[in-house]
Amino acid sequence: xxxxxxxxxxxxxxxxxxxxxxxxxxxxxxxxxxxxxxxxxxxxxxxxxxxxxxxxxxxxxxxxxxxxxxxxxxxxxxxxxxxxxxxxxxxxxxxxxxxxxxxxxxxxxxxxxxxxxxxxxxxxxxxxxxxxxxxxxxxxxxxxxxxxxxxxxxxxxxxxxxxxxxxxxxxxxxxxxxxxxxxxxxxxxxxxxxxxxxxxxxxxxxxxxxxxxxxxxxxxxxxx
Amino acid sequence: xxxxxxxxxxxxxxxxxxxxxxxxxxxxxxxxxxxxxxxxxxxxxxxxxxxxxxxxxxxxxxxxxxxxxxxxxxxxxxxxxxxxxxxxxxxxxxxxxxxxxxxxxxxxxxxxxxxxxxxxxxxxxxxxxxxxxxxxxxxxxxxxxxxxxxxxxxxxxxxxxxxxxxxxxxxxxxxxxxxxxxxxxxxxxxxxxxxxxxxxxxxxxxxxxxxxxxxxxxxxxxxx
Amino acid sequence: xxxxxxxxxxxxxxxxxxxxxxxxxxxxxxxxxxxxxxxxxxxxxxxxxxxxxxxxxxxxxxxxxxxxxxxxxxxxxxxxxxxxxxxxxxxxxxxxxxxxxxxxxxxxxxxxxxxxxxxxxxxxxxxxxxxxxxxxxxxxxxxxxxxxxxxxxxxxxxxxxxxxxxxxxxxxxxxxxxxxxxxxxxxxxxxxxxxxxxxxxxxxxxxxxxxxxxxxxxxxxxxx
Amino acid sequence: xxxxxxxxxxxxxxxxxxxxxxxxxxxxxxxxxxxxxxxxxxxxxxxxxxxxxxxxxxxxxxxxxxxxxxxxxxxxxxxxxxxxxxxxxxxxxxxxxxxxxxxxxxxxxxxxxxxxxxxxxxxxxxxxxxxxxxxxxxxxxxxxxxxxxxxxxxxxxxxxxxxxxxxxxxxxxxxxxxxxxxxxxxxxxxxxxxxxxxxxxxxxxxxxxxxxxxxxxxxxxxxx
DNA sequence: GATGAATGAGGCTTCATTCAT
DNA sequence: AATGAATGAAGCCTCATTCAT
Numbered sequence: 046x047x048x049x050x051x052x053x054x055x056x057x058x059x060x061x062x063x064x065x066x067x068x069x070x071x072x073x074x075x076x077x078x079x080x081x082x083x084x085x086x087x088x089x090x091x092x093x094x095x096x097x098x099x100x101x102x103x104x105x106x107x108x109x110x111x112x113x114x115x116x117x118x119x120x121x122x123x124x125x126x127x128x129x130x131x132x133x134x135x136x137x138x139x140x141x142x143x144x145x146x147x148x149x150x151x152x153x154x155x156x157x158x159x160x161x162x163x164x165x166x167x168x169x170x171x172x173x174x175x176x177x178x179x180x181x182x183x184x185x186x187x188x189x190x191x192x193x194x195x196x197x198x199x200x201x202x203x204x205x206x207x208x209x210x211x212x213x214x215x216x217x218x219x220x221x222x223x224x225x226x227x228x229x230x231x232x233x234x235x236x237x238x239x240x241x242x243x244x245x246x247x248x249x250x251x252x253x254x255x256x257x258x259x260x261x262x263x264x265x266x267x268x269x
Numbered sequence: 270x271x272x273x274x275x276x277x278x279x280x281x282x283x284x285x286x287x288x289x290x291x292x293x294x295x296x297x298x299x300x301x302x303x304x305x306x307x308x309x310x311x312x313x314x315x316x317x318x319x320x321x322x323x324x325x326x327x328x329x330x331x332x333x334x335x336x337x338x339x340x341x342x343x344x345x346x347x348x349x350x351x352x353x354x355x356x357x358x359x360x361x362x363x364x365x366x367x368x369x370x371x372x373x374x375x376x377x378x379x380x381x382x383x384x385x386x387x388x389x390x391x392x393x394x395x396x397x398x399x400x401x402x403x404x405x406x407x408x409x410x411x412x413x414x415x416x417x418x419x420x421x422x423x424x425x426x427x428x429x430x431x432x433x434x435x436x437x438x439x440x441x442x443x444x445x446x447x448x449x450x451x452x453x454x455x456x457x458x459x460x461x462x463x464x465x466x467x468x469x470x471x472x473x474x475x476x477x478x479x480x481x482x483x484x485x486x487x488x489x490x491x492x493x
Numbered sequence: 494x495x496x497x498x499x500x501x502x503x504x505x506x507x508x509x510x511x512x513x514x515x516x517x518x519x520x521x522x523x524x525x526x527x528x529x530x531x532x533x534x535x536x537x538x539x540x541x542x543x544x545x546x547x548x549x550x551x552x553x554x555x556x557x558x559x560x561x562x563x564x565x566x567x568x569x570x571x572x573x574x575x576x577x578x579x580x581x582x583x584x585x586x587x588x589x590x591x592x593x594x595x596x597x598x599x600x601x602x603x604x605x606x607x608x609x610x611x612x613x614x615x616x617x618x619x620x621x622x623x624x625x626x627x628x629x630x631x632x633x634x635x636x637x638x639x640x641x642x643x644x645x646x647x648x649x650x651x652x653x654x655x656x657x658x659x660x661x662x663x664x665x666x667x668x669x670x671x672x673x674x675x676x677x678x679x680x681x682x683x684x685x686x687x688x689x690x691x692x693x694x695x696x697x698x699x700x701x702x703x704x705x706x707x708x709x710x711x712x713x714x715x716x717x
Numbered sequence: 718x719x720x721x722x723x724x725x726x727x728x729x730x731x732x733x734x735x736x737x738x739x740x741x742x743x744x745x746x747x748x749x750x751x752x753x754x755x756x757x758x759x760x761x762x763x764x765x766x767x768x769x770x771x772x773x774x775x776x777x778x779x780x781x782x783x784x785x786x787x788x789x790x791x792x793x794x795x796x797x798x799x800x801x802x803x804x805x806x807x808x809x810x811x812x813x814x815x816x817x818x819x820x821x822x823x824x825x826x827x828x829x830x831x832x833x834x835x836x837x838x839x840x841x842x843x844x845x846x847x848x849x850x851x852x853x854x855x856x857x858x859x860x861x862x863x864x865x866x867x868x869x870x871x872x873x874x875x876x877x878x879x880x881x882x883x884x885x886x887x888x889x890x891x892x893x894x895x896x897x898x899x900x901x902x903x904x905x906x907x908x909x910x911x912x913x914x915x916x917x918x919x920x921x922x923x924x925x926x927x928x929x930x931x932x933x934x935x936x937x938x939x940x941x
Numbered sequence: 942g943a944t945g946a947a948t949g950a951g952g953c954t955t956c957a958t959t960c961a962t
Numbered sequence: 963a964a965t966g967a968a969t970g971a972a973g974c975c976t977c978a979t980t981c982a983t
Contacts, residue, residue, distance in 0.1 A: 061942095077388065079303030082977065094979085095944050104978065164301065164388030166450055173450055181451070204472070205465040209457065212466055215443035216436055222446070223435065226390055226397055227405070233435065241429035242436055248428070249473035282967065306952065319956085319969055328953065509963095525836065527751030530956065542958085543965050552957065612749065612836030614898055621898055629899070652920070653913040657905065660914055663891035664884055670894070671883065674838055674845055675853070681881065689877035690884055696876070697921035730946070754973065767948055770975065 062100045062110075065090045069111040074157045078108055078165050105169070112161055112172055115154050120180045123148075127187045134195030139243055141187060142213065146239045150220035159221055185210045192250075201250040216242040286324045286334075289314045293335040298381045302332055302389050329393070336385055336396055339378050344404045347372075351411045358419030363467055365411060366437065370463045374444035383445050409434045416474075425474040440466040510548045510558075513538045517559040522605045526556055526613050553617070560609055560620055567600050568628045575635045582643030587691055589635060590661065594687045598668035607669055633658045640698075649698040664690040734772045734782075737762045741783040746829045750780055750837050777841070784833055784844055791824050792852045799859045806867030811915055813859060814885065818911045822892035831893050857882045864922075873922040888914040 068090035072081045083104055087094045101107045126144055130137040149155050158176075166173045188210040195201040206212045216238065223233055292314035296305045307328055311318045325331045350368050354361040373379050382400075390397045412434045419425040430436045440462065447457055516538035520529045531552055535542045549555045574592055578585040597603050606624075614621045636658045643649040654660045664686065671681055740762035744753045755776055759766050773779045798816050802809040821827050830848075838845045860882040867873040878884045888910065895905055 075391070077303065077391070079301065080392075083979090084977075093944055094977095095981090096942080098979070099942065160387055163384055163446065163449055167299070167301070168304070174454075177451055177454060204469055205461070206469040209462055209465055211443055211447065211457065212440055212462070212469065215439040218443050218446060219435055219439035222387065222442060225387055227401055230398075230401060233433065237429075238433055238436070241433055245428055245430040245436065245473035246469070247473075248475070249469035249471075251472070285967085307954090308952080317969055318954085320967075322954065322956095323967065523839070525749075525751065525839070527749065528840075531958090532956075541965050542956095543960090544963075546958070547963065608835055611832055611894065611897055615747070615749070616752070622902075625899055625902060652917055653909070654917040657910055657913055659891055659895065659905070660888055660910070660917065663887035666894060667883055667887035667890050670835065670890060673835055675849055678846075678849060681883070685877075686881055686884070689881055693876055693878040693884065693918070693921035695921075696923070697917035697919075699920070733946085755975090756973080765948055766975085767977085768946075771946065776974070 061090075061092070061096070063114070065092065065097055065100060065107070066111045066114045069107050070115055070154070070157070073108060073111065073161065078161075078168070083107070108161075108165070109169060109172060112158060112169075113175070115158055116176065116180065119148055119152050119155050123180070123184060123187065130191075134191055134198055134200045135247065138188075138191050138195065139247070141191060142217075142243055142246075143239060145184060145214070146217045146220065146235065146242075149214075149217040150224065150235050150239075156221050156224055159218075160225055184214070188213050195250075199252060202252040204250055206249070213246065285314075285316070285320070287338070289316070289321055289324060289331070290335045290338045293331050294339055294378070294381070297332060297335065297385065302385075302392070307331065332385075332389070333393060333396060336382060336393075337399070339382055340400065340404065343372055343376050343379050347404070347408060347411065354415075358415055358422055358424045359471065362412070362415050362419065363471070365415060366467055366470075367463060369408060369438070370441045370444065370459070370466075373438075373441040374448065374459050374463075380445050380448050383442075384449055408438070412437050419474075423476060426476045428474055430473070437470065509538075509540070509544070511562070513540065513545055513548060513555070514559045514562045517555050518563055518602070518605070521556060521559065521609065526609075526616070531555070556609075556613070557617060557620060560606060560617075561623070563602050563606055564624065564628065567596055567603050571596075571628070571632060571635065578639075582639055582646055582648045583695065586636070586639050586643065587695070589639060590665075590691055590694075591687060593632060593662070594665045594668065594683065594690075597662075597665040598672065598683050598687075604669050604672055607666075608673055632662070636661050643698075647700060650700040652698055654697070661694065733762075733764070733768070735786070737764070737769055737772060737779070738783045738786045741779050742787055742826070742829070745780060745783065745833065750833075750840070755779065780833075780837070781841060781844060784830060784841075785847070787826050787830055788848065788852065791820055791827050795820075795852070795856060795859065802863075806863055806870055806872045807919065810860075810863050810867065811919070813863060814889075814915055814918075815911060817856060817886070818889040818892065818907065818914075821886075821889040822896065822907050822911075828893050828896050831890075832897055856886070860885050867922075871924060874924045876922055878921070885918065 065086065069081075069086045072086045072089060075081070083097055084094050086107070087097050090097075097107065101110065123145075127141065130140055132140075149159075162173055162176060192201060192207050192210065192213075196203050196207065201207070220233060220235060220238060289310065293305075293310045296310045296313060299305070307321055308318050310331070311321050314321075321331065325334065347369075351365065354364055356364075373383075386397055386400060413431075416425060416431050416434065416437075420427050420431065425431070444457060444459060444462060513534065517529075517534045520534045520537060523529070531545055532542050534555070535545050538545075545555065549558065571593075575589065578588055580588075597607075610621055610624060640649060640655050640658065640661075644651050644655065649655070668681060668683060668686060737758065741753075741758045744758045744761060747753070755769055756766050758779070759769050762769075769779065773782065795817075799813065802812055804812075821831075834845055834848060864873060864879050864882065864885075868875050868879065873879070892905060892907060892910060
């Protein structure tokens with residue numbers, strides 16, 4: 046048996062649930078909710094099945110708490126970041142996009158959490174609700190706030206898309222899903238993709254130059 | 270129960286696999302792969318467990334063939350549609366987007382297939398491969414073709430985003446995921462959302478008017 | 494499809510049951526009673542499952558009739574052979590042994606039938622009964638008859654073993670079992686083994702009287 | 718039902734596998750490998766299905782370990798016995814035969830193990846290999862050793878049969894098979910049959926030289 | 942607190958048997 | 963006669979959960 050650095054009992058005890066949830070994340074990622082055996086979670090956490098039941102009531106509880114625990118790690122600081130934004134609305138929007146895209150697309154935890162929600166949302170509706178209320182809605186609100194302010198300031202045009210802030214998130218979602226589905230086949234460079242998205246978006250949101258007639262006409266056709 | 274019109278044996282035999290796969294779709298949607306009992310699939314299809322095994326080797330096979338069968342229903346005609354496109358590159362792009370968004374976001378089959386791929390992709394990698402090769406790649410190719418032609422014709426600018434055609438798809442994906450996750454909470458109007466996306470995209474892809482100085486400067490900043 | 498020599502319908506029909514039983518023999522040999530699927534028997538016989546049920550009531554019946562049918566092929570002519578024996582009792586005994594050993598040990602059918610009886614005797618007691626009555630008992634009787642006559646004629650001594658004619662059969666059984674169990678590992682030469690057994694037996698049955706020259710000479714002949 | 722004395726947990730755990738294997742022996746004897754339900758084994762062992770799978774991976778494993786476990790009970794002490802043999806080669810051979818025949822023919826475990834090997838040898842070839850290597854070959858070697866020594870000492874003649882030591886075992890096999898097949902119909906007295914076999918064998922192996930008085934006297938002793 | 946032996950419900954899969962064609 | 967689609971009972975095996983130690 047390897048010596049393994051011994052921690053004081055009290056400390057180990059306090060960390061047990063977290064260790065279990067971390068192990069659970071890996072196992073649920075590997076096999077999905079139903080196909081994961083609590084025994085494997087226990088083994089990975091270095092405990093036995095019984096111990097899991099000391100801390101969590103059921104397998105469902107383990108899953109729920111694992112998702113909660115994993116989410117917090119990468120999404121709890123949105124508010125702080127948003128309130129620290131500086132500069133023009135354009136640059137604030139850009140900075141927020143870079144921040145959010147990074148969170149959504151770059152982190153394995155985020156991607157797999159998305160997978161959990163999609164795969165098990167039917168079985169765990171409260172999980173989906175929670176994520177909507179705690180992460181999605183606030184994020185949309187932040188974007189909405191900046192965009193509306195930008196429109197008011199004349200930096201953005203009141204494009205129909207501004208009614209659907211979700212649209213700003215969509216490239217991030219695509220990145221995330223792409224990594225989940227085709228990551229091993231055709232990787233997308235997150236930074237480059239993000240820049241390209243921002244470029245497209247900013248151009249799309251740019252106010253219409255009243256002088257530019259040709260462009261305006263073309264647009265009118267699109268809106269019909 | 271109505272007396273049910275009896276069909277000739279041969280005819281029923283030809284329809285059985287399809288009936289089973291349709292039933293399987295519903296049940297797998299309801300509970301996911303692992304939690305679905307083949308017995309329930311059988312019951313929904315109006316046969317018994319044994320019959321399923323007469324047509325399919327295992328539960329995994331049923332799932333695979335169900336996904337295949339479901340995919341074909343809504344994606345086999347992309348090529349035909351694409352080659353029937355007429356008009357300017359701008360209007361071709363718009364028409365293709367409307368077509369594709371409709372397929373991806375409007376159909377329950379498509380949405381749930383996406384869920385299947387995300388949820389069970391690890392267990393069924395060939396399914397993901399197949400979808401990439403047969404649906405995703407060809408779709409991306411169609412978009413790429415139109416966009417490049419549009420650039421050559423001066424209708425679109427060579428935006429960095431044109432290197433990532435996936436970006437054009439991202440609003441559709443968002444629509445699809447949104448319906449899967451938050452559909453019951455906050456519905457998105459597909460038509461309006463699609464129009465808004467097109468508006469944003471077209472504006473984003475519009476060629477830079479050399480006269481429009483203000484716009485150009487702003488853009489340069491974005492591209493840095 | 495290969496042309497396959499066509500037989501007149503009537504003839505084919507008459508042969509069907511036999512073809513099925515032959516196929517059954519091969520399949521039951523391969524997997525044992527329980528693990529053999531009637532479907533495989535049908536496939537080997539070139540018919541479908543339903544056809545088997547046209548000729549036989551149940552799987553058990555197929556097995557029983559197969560054993561019966563197989564036994565007849567190699568054991569029905571004992572009586573004829575026994576009554577055709579000529580010469581001294583010693584040479585009759587030797588000839589009968591050679592005949593019986595050949596039947597028991599040389600034929601695959603015989604060996605596998607023995608395996609069937611041992612493996613499935615509990616489930617098919619009538620099969621065992623039948624074999625005892627029709628093959629074992631008559632065989633023992635033939636041996637007993639010759640041995641008793643030989644004793645009466647002074648060719649054999651009244652060894653205690655003559656009360657257990659089974660003992661004469663034991664080397665044949667060993668040959669058979671050996672082939673079933675260790676045949677692939679260490680083969681036994683049936684002819685040589687048979688000769689050695691006969692030599693040992695004859696010597697063991699030889700009368701003790703040192704004066705009996707004739708007998709002794711005859712024995713030498715056996716040893717060649 | 719008696720209140721059943723409760724044993725400490727640790728002690729029960731150590732005994733469980735053995736209890737299960739003993740129960741398995743009885744059930745497999747009753748119905749054969751394929752027709753035995755693990756649930757019945759469990760019931761006989763006083764546990765539930767799940768417990769069996771806690772100790773053994775599959776039904777096949779249960780069978781294999783059961784055969785192993787059963788074999789050891791009656792065959793592990795051949796070496797000890799053989800090396801304790803005393804006296805003339807003739808008497809050593811006789812003693813070994815009595816010992817071996819007793820083991821093979823008298824014990825139900827031995828008989829049924831033979832049945833298992835014959836019936837399931839195809840499905841469990843390693844079991845057959847193991848028995849050959851651990852029991853059959855060593856036994857043949859012991860016999861061969863004594864016989865060759867006896868020949869060298871002039872107690873036995875170099876009969877052709879001495880090249881096939883298996884022949885010495887054949888009456889024991891017959892006894893065993895007889896019990897398996899016809900035991901309920903016509904029982905054979907093992908002791909008497911063994912004595913008769915020994916008498917026949919010794920006579921068959923006796924040196925031919927009429928002058929050898931000592932040997933002849935010894936033989937007479939055997940016949941008593 | 943932690944262990945791990947034991948439980949037992951539940952699901953996949955097999956296959957003998959039936960029967961409409 | 964023959965087919966082969968359909969049935970459904972039955973058994974192997976898994977694993978969440980419990981609980982005595």
